[in-house]
Amino acid sequence: MSLLFYLVVGLLAATIGSLVGLGGGVIIVPALVYLGPMLIGQTVPVAVAVGTSLAVLIFTALSSTLTFVKQRRVDFKSGWLYFITCGPGAMLGSYTTQFVNAKSFQLAFGFFMLFMAILLLLRDKIKPLKVIWPIQRTFTDAQGTEHTYGYGIVPALIIGLAVGFISGLFGIGGGSLFVPAMVLLFRYPPHVATATSMFVIFLSSIMGTITHLQLGEVDGWMVLGLAPSALVGGWLGAKIAGRLSSKKLLWVLRVTFLLVALKMIQEGFSAA
Known part of the structure; x- marks a missing residue:
């Protein structure tokens, strides 16, 4: 039963996490706790x-x-820029986890995800920022459509720090903040935002895990049980994401964030 549990959770978490750029922690953490x-x-x-x-x-x-x-x-150029602050932020968030009780964690996690879900639901109604960012990039999708997006170094570093801290604190990879920020503020195409987010999550997860290991907060047997199917799920989610249109991918993001938010808030208040 334990092995089957780990295989299913690892596969499901990694597939959905890779699909929407989260990393899968939104499923692994609640699954292990509940x-x-x-x-x-x-x-x-x-x-x-x-x-x-x-x-x-x-x-x-x-x-x-x-x-x-x-x-x-x-987008490796912007990915490495985000990581400059995302890596240290992940270590700081990981260190902070030991001071947060279960109830506070659930409520904070839930309301954060709800905020992100609302942002994405309102995305089509939110007017794009009238900002010409100093760094401009282009991306041509599978349909041949060219997308132009851009970012500033300082805003990117601030977002990287916030993402890293949340990644280490919640164990979710930080994509729940990263992807919406990249899409809404910098106008990244959703596919590029998801892919670049996963690259930064890979790097910051290593940094955050080092801190959790030092604090004795990593169960090695659980990692061994979850990792094999997570490798498959990471590949599967990325393949599925490549076949979805930008519009469909955004709806997957919205629904995922909303469901996780409501579940965590409910559990947080139930524990009161």
């Missing part, structure tokens, strides 16, 4: 669930990033 006692007979502390999830994200993000690289969707 289902662990019932299905594997083990109560998993929030900090351990977060640390273990972040360690598994290394495999998920690596698998999906390699697939996205083959599809030529990763």
Whole structure:
């Protein structure tokens, strides 16, 4: 039962996480905390669930990033820029996890995801920023349509820091903030935002996991159980993402964020 649980959770989390640029922690963390006692007979502390999830994200993000690289969707130049602050931010967030209790974690996680879901739901009604960013990039999609987007160094570094901190704190990879920010603020095409997000998540997950390991918050046996199917799921999610239109991918993002937000908020208030 334990092995089947790990295989299913790893595959589902990595597939969805890679598909929407999250990394899969939005499924792994709740699954370990809520289902662990019932299905594997083990109560998993929030900090351990977060640390273990972040360690598994290394495999998920690596698998999906390699697939996205083959599809030529990763913007490495902006990705490395985000990582300058995202890496240290992940370590800081990982260190902070030990001071957050389960109830506070659930509510903070839930309301954060709800905010991101609302932003994406209102995306079509939000007027694009009338900003000509100093760094301009172009991307031509599979349909031959050329997309132009851009960013500024300082805003990118600030977003990288916020993403890194959230990644380490929640164990979710940070894509829940990264992808909307890239799409709404910098006008990245969703496919490029998802792919670039996964590349940065791969790097920052390594940094955050190092901190969680030092704090003893990573369960090695759980990582071994989750990692194999996570590698497959990372590849599968990236392949599916490559076949979806930008509009469909955005709806997957919206629905995923909303469902996770409502579940976490409900559990947070139930624990009160």
